[in-house]
Amino acid sequence: MKKHIKTALVAFVLLTSLTVACKDAFLDRPPLGAIAETSLTNPNGVNGALIVAYRGLSGGSIGAWYTSANNWLWGGIRSDDSYKGSEALDQATEINPVERFEVLPNGPSVTNKWRAIYDGIGMANIVLRLAGRTPDLGEANKTRVVAEARFLRGFQHFEAKRNFNNVPFVDETIQTTEEYKALKNDQSIWPQVEADLKFAYDNLPGTQTAVGRVNKWAAGAYYAKALLYQNKFSEAKAVFDQAIANGTTSRGQKYALVPEFKNVFRGEEENGREIVFGIQYTVGDGTGGANSNKEGELPNPHNDGPGGCCGFYQPSQTLVNAYQVDANGLPLLNTFNSTNVRSHESSPTNFPDRGRLDPRLDYSVGRVGVPYKDFGPARATWIRQLANGGPWLPNKMIQWRDEIGTYYIAGGWGQTQLGKNQILMRYADLLLMAAECEVEVGSLEKAREYVNLIRNRAAGSTVVKMQDGTSAADYKVAPYSGAWTDKNVARTAVRFERFIELAQEGHRFYDLVRWGIADTQMSEFLARESRTRTSLAGATFRKGKDEYLPIPEFVVVQSRVNNVANIKQNPGY
């Protein structure tokens, strides 16, 4: 009996252990809670990949600020229209060196911006690869998907080009490490950027099923913008002309200027007729802000101010001065900076300045003592550190009180989450770029017509009123009535209009660079403003270097093949 028990036990142990050994199933463990790429080669899968490529515009996958195409740091704080604001040491590593032109190749914000751009490119390339392997897509659908993805890829490369200049183009055929490492940055990528944007322009419909999808006209506008960056004015003009004549939003609404200037930035217009392209954000999804405009949170005014956050991105004195007008309501093109608009800082007992000003000022900049949207007069407490950031507050992208709950909700660490879309290009921007082309090809009157469209809208808009019902300043804005005959004057006027109409919308620094005046403009700005904004003291702009950001260190290091880096660092870094 004993023997039998023993034998049975031995047999059981040996048999069961061998059974486990023989089963491959014990060792095959595919991932749980995920899906394989092969499962995505169907229309739903391709569309899902395309959604993520759109998400790339927000820089969200990097999980860091200053990564989206919003560019309030790279186009705004780096330029003469804004300061960092906030406190001297807040985000000091990320922003201060950028503002002071002391940024290094290992700077965290530079690195994140780069990663966001090339992540967006990668996501677009996945769509292109999947589309090629998905016969079910149908020819028409496939063309549209490919065109949208190529637009996004072109858009991201455009971002790379204007921020980092010497960058490689990554297309959908690049997949292996060797292929990536072989890419160089010694050739301009403008031809490929143009090709992507043009393909989208040529192949996309004017009306899209989802408002967030790019359409023919937005693609065209970016194609023309890319041409403009290369000073191909007549080619750009041809596309702008088409967009102005026939362009519509993705909903099929004809492009137009919203009658009220301030309404451009309201939630109900976030996909309105003035919007050519933007990033779609939302806070109504229960995720605690995962799909909100995260980096848009930082510019919210401080303390009890709207959004109650961090107080970054304060307008510069130079910008505010640019809204001074003459008796005819025209800007002081060459002398605007000879007098300062008064503030509660420069003039504690006599503010706000109620002199002659363009009414767009008080919808673009917050001034202490002047009614701010529907919050009543802006208060000094909204400014985080006056000595550091100066007396002015950002305005355009900040919430209205009546938008709280729909477009803005309280965030987790003190900020407000923003669900309103980020405008990337609006019709006024398109018109002003077209005007630039007109000036350069010599049709100055056409340029004046475009500029006057914008100035007339400003003139026809309501103005900010004090609580006693009087206008907050001696507002004046009028169209250029006299014909433009001098190309230089016309150029100055168009550029100036761009400065004040598109203030704090992330364009300024790129404009200065493509106009070739970044060094003179920024040197003058630093010299002038560092006297009051002491955080700029000692900063200098070096021509030939500071127009572009350094290539992040890790990119150069990882491009090395046999100890030779295929990606070369930008000059001066």
Add this chain to the structure above:
Amino acid sequence: MRKSYLSRIRNAYVLAILAMLNLTAFAQDRRVTGKVTDASNNGVPGVTVLVKGTQVGANTDGSGNYAINVPGNQNRLVFSFVGFKSQEGEIGNRSVLDIQLDEDISTLNEIVVTGYTSERKKDIIGSVSVIDTKSTLQQPSSNIGNMLQGRASGVTVSGTGAPGAAAKVRIRGFTSFGNNDPLYIIDGVPTDNANALNPQDIASIQVLKDPVSASIYGSRAANGVIVVTTKQGGSKTEISYDGYYGIQTTPNRSYPSMMNTQEYYTYLQRAAEGAGIPFNSNVFGKGIPKYLVTNSNFNANPGDATNPNFDRYNYDPYSYDNTYQIAETSAGTDWFREITQPAPVQSHQVTATGGGDKGNYALGVNYFGSDGVFKETNFNRVTVRANTRFKPTKWLTVGENLQLAFSRSSGSSGNPFDQGGGLDFSGESSPWYNAYRVPPFIPVRDINGNFAGTSLGEAGSNNTAPVSLARGRDNKFNGMNLFGNIFAQIQLAQGLLLSSSFGIDQRFGNGYNFTFITPEKAEPTRNNNYSEYFFRGGSWTWTNSLQYSKDINEKHNLKLFAATESIFEQFRSISGSRADYDFNDPDFRSLNTGKNLPQNGGSPSTPRTLYSIFGKAEYQYNDRYLFSATLRRDASSVFGPENRVGVFPALGVGWRLSEENFLKGVTAINDLKLRAGWGQLGSQRNVGSANAYSFYGASLTSTAYDLNGTNGLPVIGYRPSVIGNPNTKWEAAEMVNIGLDGSLWGGRLDFSVEYFNNQTKDLLVTRQPNGLEPSVGQPRINVGTMVNKGIDAQLTTRGKITKDLTYDIGMTFTHYKNEAVKIDAEGASALLFGAGRLGNIQRVEGGQPLASFWGWVVDGTFQTQAEVDAHASQSYKRVGSWKLRDISGPDGKPDGVINGDDQTYIGNPIPKFQIGTDISLKYKAFDFQTFLFWNYGNDLYNYTKWATHLRGFVGGYNTEVLTDSWTPQNTSASLPILNANDTFSGSISTSYYVEKGSFLRARQMQLGYTIPANVLNKIGMSRARVYVQGQNIFTITKYSGPDPDIGILGNELQMGVDQFRTPSPRTIILGVNIGI
């Protein structure tokens, strides 16, 4: 006594056979009885009594008594027992033979568990450090890792002062780029995390360091193996109590010297002056204000902090807008002292053991409780252990070893089962970091006793550390760990044993966390939030083995072993969170009571499985030549089918020189053995369970976009989560080990010296995506080769100075050199890592030690304008600023430009050697023991200076900022001139952060008194001892940070960086050991 259950089973088996033989003894036997005692006249149970020249034997009972039938023609009995010298006694005409055994100070015959089997210490030819548990267990600690520092040569340990936190253990450096934690085998069950094990249950610890000893564990052994056996019942029934109570305090040297308010004010003025700008401040504009209004919201003039409106004072915990706090300006709050406290630590253990021929048992229950040195934090653990075994028949033994541990930590919802989880704070979430982040002029509390805050402006944006701790007190983690095995052993034939063991390591945990509205903070959190999670998971291990041993002619000794093993591991978790609670009351917190939409999450982990077949053959000839060969074949689910299987061989030889004729005559030498081993060990632990697969994920939080412009639910898309690599294969460490062991003068001096050379090939590292690729999760890939070579040595000397004064001194020496020989990660030939907010401070590259520090070299400061002009062009270049060394340019030569090309290696985190010295003295009833640990020759990257010296943020600054910054008078200062606009100096990694990390620390000193046996016997006790002990008594170091003992903390490739961890406390303990 140090014995494993395996060895005990074998002994029991041997005894059983002896008992059988006994029955068949001759009729003319005579019966002899007697008592075996030790030097203190206590009976010794379990002593083997053998009639010399026969197989006839017996063993002593619980009181040391024996009875044996001696064949008529025999006249001598041999008494032997582990830990005592064997002794012979002549029977003569007596029927009663009492004997007193002398203690054997030599440990050569100790049975040591070296894997699935065990052997005599003297027969080991692998590299095995046997921990002296007697002295180690005298050092109360919360877990096994903390006990090991300096106790075994080749073992490096770093720990923190966090209550219940695991220490980090490294064996012979780093064989891998990822997780280098050793494998723990507890009673035969493998686990990566032994943190829940109650150290009081430990009977023995062995550290397996080389392939000969460890390769039986194959793919999991490359980082070394720590084999632990827990206490088993013997034949003696005993109940014992061991307990201690102590107080932990943070040593004075850990506190940084921070500026007071007056100094801070001076600093601000000097910084403005240095920048050439007017001094301008909301707070200090008119000097140091008497009051601070810590919410400028209601103040008519926000700049006037001195003029509060007392009538409006209000603190509303739910609203920033209703809060108007008034605080009296502090003359200088020392935030570090405000957050620390003397923290009690205690442990109470009751153990019951007993048994007989048919089985035995050991039961233990332990309570361990420690408050944190940070206020409002604590850790508690209750463990229950039951080890039992039964021997129903001669051929069958069944048993189990089981521990159930309940742990709870307060002050954090992190998981204390994890290494570094729970209360082991680091980085920006650490209270220590937060203490740097708030300037000194803020007081702890406002005029009404509420916690004051920073919303004044110019005061940083953080919570003060005390309020963070106070708010976190009800955040808890509750965990349960069930760990152990059941086993059966069947004696198939003489020398042939079949064993089967099924082990489990199961964890269950629940944590919850509430975040507050912070009305007093500069960037106030305006909404509260509650989150909670549950998880369960772990592994099971099933091992089946056959072992066979055979002695032939007492000259040939053969042992064979073969086994199969299956391991399965998986976790699952769910979590939920909700915002917007009307009350902060802890009793109100639940996922139901919040007002906002709840969110949930959670996911199953992909299971990982391992199936292995392995075997070992050992052969000894004439006790003189020793051979061993091991082979293990592992198949792991984490690799693609093509690369799934790894085969890991090892060979070892030993030559017992002392058995050779030319040494036999040397009486001083008891044992001398030369041994050498070679083998390959694999590693797959750093490989994720789904590494071979590329897959896409979908979630509302990370792959969605509001394509329809709804301002509601966005559309979810698919994004690659991870790029898979089916070609990833086993990381193979090829190891060579040569050692010399000796025992001299009857065990008065034991030594062991070893040389090792470990070369890891096909190093696994997370693929570094090329800078042009999307940011997608990366697989592990095989990228290069790394070498660790070094010397371990261990020296033990023991003996008597006078009749009553005995000594026992142990020393361990560890030295290794680490070099990454070749790195060719697909995307990169070098890997770069940052710390906190400072980028690229460490670099891993071929030809360099792991995790070498990287940055610019500071060559002092510019003294004159001429010097500034003459120097290479660099950012922020002016008189008094740092002069960075021009090292290289695009052509590899200095080029007159300071830029990225001028970064270089600025420090090495790996120590040149470590020495642990353990001294025990015994005088009559008194015993004294001390343990010193010396770590020499490493560099540390003092990242805390980024907060205090380079001022990356507003916060408290070190007084050195005033005394050690360049001025025209203070030209040899190490910091640059104070300049409010200098953000450059704090944004680059420089040699300024690198400091010498050497230290000598008195880890432990203990004085004990054992009450004499004759006194105890009267009150019915078998053992009673009281002791007083101090831990971390002193530290000698030049390191300026809070604690130099952080060498290997953090990720492997980012070690040696001071990341604001909890400094080790100094502990004074009073303890008792009682046996009944």
